[in-house]
Amino acid sequence: MPESVRVAITGLGAVSSVGIGVREFTDSIWEGRSGTSTVTGFDVSGFPHQKAAEVTDFDPRAVLRTLDADDWGRSGQMAAAAARQAAADAGLGERELSELRTGSVMGTTSGESTVMQTLCEQWVADGLKSLDPALIRQAPASQIANAVNTELGLRGEALTVPTACSASNYALGYAYDMVRTGEVDGMFAGGADAVNRHTHAGFHRLGALAEDTCRPFDANRSGILTGEGGAALYLEPLDRALARGAHVYAEVLGYGVNCDAAHMVHPDPGSISECVRSAHASAGLTPDQVDYICAHGTGTPTNDATEVEAVRAVFGDRPPPISSIKSMIGHTMGAASGFGAVICCMAIQENMLPPTANVTEVDPRLGPGLDCVPGRARPARVDIVQNHGFAFGGNNVITMLGRVT
Secondary structure, three states, X not given: OOOXXXXXXXXXXXXXXXXXXXXXXXXXHHHOXXXXXXXXXXXXXXXXXXXXXXXOOOOHHHOOOOOOHHHOOHHHHHHHHXXXXXXXXXXXXXXXXXXXXXXXXXXXXXXOHHHHHHHHHHHHHXXXXXXXXXXXXXXXXXXXXXXXXXXXXXXXXXEEEOOHHHHHHHHHHHHHHHHHOOOOOEEEEEEEEOOOHHHHXXXXXXXXXXXXXXXXXXXXXXXXXXXXXXXXXXXXXXHHHHHOOOOOOEEEEEEEEEEOOOOOOOOOHHHHHHHHHHHHHHHOOOHHHOOEEEOOOOOOHXXXXXXXXXXXXXXXXXXXXXXXXXXXXXXXXXXXXXXXHHHHHHHHHHOEEOOEOOOOOEOHHHOOOOOOOEOOOEEOOOOEEEEEEEEOOOEEEEEEEEOOO
């Protein structure tokens, strides 16, 4: 298969704090609903900030057909459930999945964090010999992609990418390359992470947690809310998708990736702008063709200012609309840019600009003409989208998606 093969996205899956399934997830995003609640997954009584975006209504047994949920950690369960949804959405049954050269690549930050949390508690309480062997088997981060392959009966590669908050975009770029070069017939790509104590504590110690509301780009923004979920997309050659009559959400046009390693936690605007230019070059696009930017948009004063500075370096004084769905679903860590890609596909499909919720006053220090789509989604023609994913250590990945014409 030649390198010029075009790559389509034909299946979407979402397990999020604002909805299980892509339709429920999308409708919640359009309306600007918040998935924030008081944390229940661990004891937050010692924390001054106790809110997160947990998936409170997730029953893996309602979605999974193959996996025994008791044998897998929460991140793997959410990844497998999202992938099961994506397979059904793409019209792929058990026979098709068994015949295709198909694998999965899933991103994560903390792996099976809730499993590790329980194991640590057991160790501290009663020593090393008290560790539950069943939990030890669930603990490796590689189990996240393994869960996807096991649930769907895939015969191809199962790769978990642990590049933190940009991991889903890494996964999408990897899957895109695998499909366009003909190494596979299709790939499931996305990410999963669970709300957990050590991530919550880490961002608290960094002074990066908001008290109760994430408000990216707002003059009074104060930080992130941690979140959780699983996002999955199915990628396949466009010509094969059209031949089998699949519904095509979008085309993957290209991606940019770099790692500046300039600072452990502080993003670098020059590196981000260079990543944007690389993504445009990979996709054969110019800045004026981009209709919407799905921001990394964590809601910290530094991240938002740096991201906008980098965008302005490429787009000038009138950047396209840029919004952050983290205002609703929190920072889902390794799943974040996977959820971004899902909502970008729906933005193209339904000609809607995803909103930034909770904005009451756009920060004037971010410069004039910044359209962060405050409050609720609004209709607009969306043909080309730019999906951001940034991680500590300067791990930057940007994917470009477009309407199939």
